[in-house]
Amino acid sequence: xxxxEPYSRDAREIEREITIRGLALGxxxxxxxxxxxxxxxxxxxxxxxxxALARDPDPRRRAKGxxxxxxxxxxxxxAESAAQGIHTHGGEVWKxxxxxxxxxxxxxxxxxx
Numbered sequence: 551x552x553x554x555e556p557y558s559r560d561a562r563e564i565e566r567e568i569t570i571r572g573l574a575l576g577x578x579x580x581x582x583x584x585x586x587x588x589x590x591x592x593x594x595x596x597x598x599x600x601x602a603l604a605r606d607p608d609p610r611r612r613a614k615g616x617x618x619x620x621x622x623x624x625x626x627x628x629a630e631s632a633a634q635g636i637h638t639h640g641g642e643v644w645k646x647x648x649x650x651x652x653x654x655x656x657x658x659x660x661x662x663x
Contacts, residue, residue, distance in 0.1 A: 589650035
């Protein structure tokens with residue numbers, strides 16, 4: 551079907567991968583301060599930092615880099631689906647991280663993100 555993308559499935563898969571990396575890092579997704587600090591690090595670090603972390607031999611640093619990469623994919627999925635007129639969102643981890651990224655980037659969080 552033209553214009554069909556499995557956004558809901560993608561959201562679930564991306565959130566699962568973010569959650570796995572969050573577990574490895576001991577992230578409490580209900581701790582807004584921790585999630586905001588993580589989002590600030592992602593937003594202020596840039597692509598080079600994400601790539602360096604994702605390639606780091608230290609498993610914790612690599613998990614953080616991978617989490618950041620999935621967070622970027624999360625944002626791209628939401629933007630792409632919005633361009634198709636589809637509101638895509640995930641569960642609690644997705645919403646907590648998405649809200650924190652919006653705040654860290656100087657944007658107001660959208661309802662349901």
